Amino acid sequence: MKTINLDYAAASPLDKKVLDKMLPFFTEHYGNPSSGHSLGEMPRKAVAEAREQVGSLLGAEARDIIFTASASESNNLAIKGLIAGGKKKGNHIISSEIEHFSVLNQLKTLRKQGFEVTLLPVDSDGLVDPEELRKAIKEQTVLVSIQAANPEIGTVQPLEKLASIAREKEVIFHTDATAAAGWLPLDLKKTEVDLLTLAGDQFYGPKGSAALYIKRGIRLVPQVEGGIQERGLRAGTENVPAIVGLGEAARLAHESLTDRSEAIAAIRDELKENLLTRVPYMHLNGHPDKRLPHNLNLSVEFVEGEALLMRLNMAGIMVSSGSSCTSQALKSSHVLAAIGLPPELAQGSLLFTLSERNKVEDIPYITEQMESVAALLRNMSPLYHKFLKEDQINA
């Protein structure tokens, strides 16, 4: 059977060029960058090159980039690392309701430790209102952390505006750009943020490769203590192959960012149009235009997401869902709740994330399958039958 992956945000295959670049560092150039002898030389150079490449993707200097093993780790170093080193100007932190759990859960912990946390709401498209941020900042505010784009509903925040308000008020600004990096142009010369998180596996780099941009002058306390790797901010022998892979993925993304994004957005839009016109009672979640080029989030009314996901999987189509039934904790998506989506629609939400492997030729098949799966599940849905009855009465 044909398989069509539409869940690339969960995991993407490596770009072949990335893999080729990484391979020698497993076997040939396996040395430790910290070694004084010649075996350390190649790896050391390769790590330095990767740092340049990640810097270039962001319009930043190589020396401002710290390598970590995941976006979650970068977020932890940014937030906990900053708070731990803070000179106690205050104890107020601002973030948004739709952040990743690696931000939200830290804030929960900090709250328990006596910090005051303001989570800014978002509108029904998922946007943070910059004026709300302005109003929320007070004398005691030490940090603002707002993501660049949301991985689930795809909404892209007005980052430049948000960052400039924080700068104006002299508050440190962190952005979790995990979903955005490699897809949206991020130029830190124009958008001045203090801390930025990114991960290589979101743009065809290896899993376990990530980075944190730290603007010069920002003091962080390491969250992994030990040796002096990564300027003493992150101890542990460098994962050279992963770092090399991240660097190469960043170079490739930087090289063709606009073309890549436009090409994928064209397929995504075609898929969206087809699904919304052919399958009745479907709704778009997230912002109609200000969204990640490879992201599509739709709710299929009257049916539940896990059942949809399983049926589509049987047809060879892989997607994910924000339904409570698909989550281990049986909680539906906090992001969909924050945009005010009614619970029944959150239950029927489907997340499609595309990659350059997706083909426009597959769209008719996907649409056909969505049509029949939605019809089949609606046929056994008490909500749908109720709706039909009410519809008849109203007609």
Place this chain on the structure above:
Amino acid sequence: MPDYSDKVMDHFTNPRNIGELSEADGTGEVGNPVCGDMMKFTIKVKDNRIEDVKYLTFGCGAAIAVSSMVSEMAKGKTLEEALKITNKQVAEELGGLPGNKLHCSNLGADALHKAIEDYMEKHGIKSASAT
């Protein structure tokens, strides 16, 4: 996707007895407080036996398999027998359910029992074993 047994996958893929009986003798509807899903059972009763049973389900793969299994288990049983079907039995018949999906099996037997109780109430039958 959780690791479902072959039995669960079979009932999910080919659910038996889907629908709503137009002139039902008893109707039972339940919502799942854990995740917000719902099930509706309708039954036809003849000579104190469940002659026909149909259901509608809004829920996960396990919930759909559970309703299908419950409908099969209930068909042909006397009301007393059907009232004794437990959530545990349903899960066992399905070859087990993943831990965090056990709550979905509560929905099935509950909705069936409600439909039977509805019938009994309408016909003035009292049942000691009603749950």
